[in-house]
Amino acid sequence: MVYQISKLQFSYDSGFTLFVDEFLMQNSIVGITGPSGSGKTTFLLNLAFLYTGKWESFKFMGKEIDVDDLSSxxxxxxxxxxHPILFRRTVFENIAYPLKVRRFSHEQIRKKVYSIAENFRIQDLLNKKAWQISGGQAKRVCLARGFVFEPDVVLLDEPTSDLDEDSGKLIEQFILDVSSRTSIVVVSHDKQQLCRLCSNILYMEKGRLLHTL
Amino acid sequence: MSEIFEISIRSIYVNCTAILISTFVAVPLALIVDFFGFRSKRFVILLFQTLTGIPPVLVGLLVYLLFSRKGPLGNLGLLFTSTAMILAQILIAIPIIFSICYSHFSKIDEKLRVIMKTLGATGFQQMMGVFRESSVGVVNAILTAFGRIVGEVGAVMIVGGNIAGRTRILTTSIVLYTNMGRFDDAIMAGAVLLMIAFSVNVLITVFSDSMEKKKWYTR
Incomplete structure (x- = not known):
């Protein structure tokens, strides 16, 4: 089991509260949909350990998480x-960032970056500065950066928004290809896309994870 | 001519040493204050912002009192030395570099900090990320502080004493030559001072541009 969460609650100062009674996730692709402002991104940020709420039980990979060890x-x-967020650096450096902070060797970084760039068809952009590329290209760079270090879980917020049809299909195929070794949560308004990608689709409304579609 | 040369070398030594030490103190300090939340954070920021406007003669007076024979550090015998002048200039430059750097660091998009976290950066790596994203602002801070201390005369006059062959620098010599009516020498010293300021600006700008253009691991 990747995630096993019971009674997760997270509140903003503005008063909005996210409440997830139960969330179980096996190695698979899980989709989450729901209206804007329903708390989908907030839930992803909790799953990414970037926001810390309260919970009755929060297990990751079978182990109860330790709030003092969120960085690991x-x-x-x-x-x-x-929305793509890039460093004021070259595309290569942007994709290499998670590898660099994990102290991969220069040769490994080069290999992995070129390999993932080919998958996302951005190999021609590697020497360009982040501000010299289009919004759709920046989106693909962000996705490549998320997958390059082969994390256990990737949380994707609207992965194909801002992309043309061909690029969208390319991303969907990539998600399906890597799903055998990486667990993926996809947030999207596109229910047809979720049906194509996900084995399990959840619906959120007013901060609550309601039911399976 | 040889006098101007000797004074110029001392000016470069005093100003560059002061700016280097100030940079190595103020930039990490601004990063730490930006990164960590603590109770008196707002007070610290306000204090440094206030100190950016401190009159140099007041800094000179404080350093003078510190190193004067009856002062707490009088036994070090540093009054009327280049070290005292460097210290005075450091005290002027640190608040300027800190305040400008902090304002640039704190403007970094919160979303970018979240990205660094989610990509696995440690606290130190996040700080380095913020530093790198703000490198233009850091260069701006150093140049502004350098501009301030290179033309500074009040503090160095008080703590250095404008002693020929020991603590005379370009700014204090301009004052002296003007008072003596040696206007040709004063203009010459002024021109050299401008050249030094220009050269340092060019050097720092070229260095920061080359850092920006540096590409890694490309084939």
């Missing part, structure tokens, strides 16, 4: 936001 858990899970 964050090394195994990554969150890719809906």
């Amino acid at each position: 858990l964050r090394k195994r899970v990554t969150y890719v936001p809906q």
Whole structure:
């Protein structure tokens, strides 16, 4: 079991509260949909250990998580936001960042970056600065950066928004290909896309994870 | 001419040493204050912002009192030395570098900090990430502080004493030559001072541009 969560609660100062009675996730692709502002991204940020709420039980990979050791858990899970956010560096350096912070060798970094760049068809962009590429290209760079270090779990927030049809199909195929070794949570408004990708689809409304579609 | 040369070398030594030490103190300090939340954080920021406007003569007076014979550090015998002048300039430069750097660090998008976290960066790596994203601001801070201390005369006059062959630098010599009516020498010293300021600006800008253009591991 990747995630085993019981009675997770997280509140913002604004008053919005996320409440998840139960969330179980096996090695698979799980989809989450629901109206804007229903708490989907907040839930992803909790799953990424970036926000810390209260819970009755929160197990990751079968072990109860330790709130004093969230930084090591964050090394195994990554969150890719809906809107691309890149460093003011080259595309290569952006994709290499998670490998560099994990102290991979220069040769390993080069190999992995070029390999993932080919998968996302961005190999021609590697020497470009982040501000020299289009929004759709930046989105693919962010996705490549999320997958390059082969984390246990990847949390994708609207992975194909801002992308043309071909790029969207490319990303979907990539998600399906890597799902055998990486668990993936996909948040999307596109229910047809979730049906194509996910074995399990959940619905969120007003901060609550309601039911399976 | 040889006098101007000797004074110029001392000016470069005093100003560059002061700016280097100030940078190595103020930039990490600004990063730490930006990264960590603590109770008196707002007070610390406000204090440094206030100190950016401190009159240099007041800094000179404080350093003078510190190193004067009856002062707490009088036994070190540093008054009227280049070290005292460097210290005075450091005290002027640190608040400037800190305040400008902090304002740039704190403007880094919160979402970028979240990205660094989720990509597995440690606290130190996140700080380095913020530093790198703000490198233009850091260069701006160093240049502003350098501009301030290179033309500074009040504090170095008080703590250095403008002693020929020991603590005379370009700014204090301009004051002296003007008072003596040696306007040609004063203009020459002023021109050299401008050249030094220009050269340091060019050097720092070229260095920061080359860092920006540096590419890694590309085939």
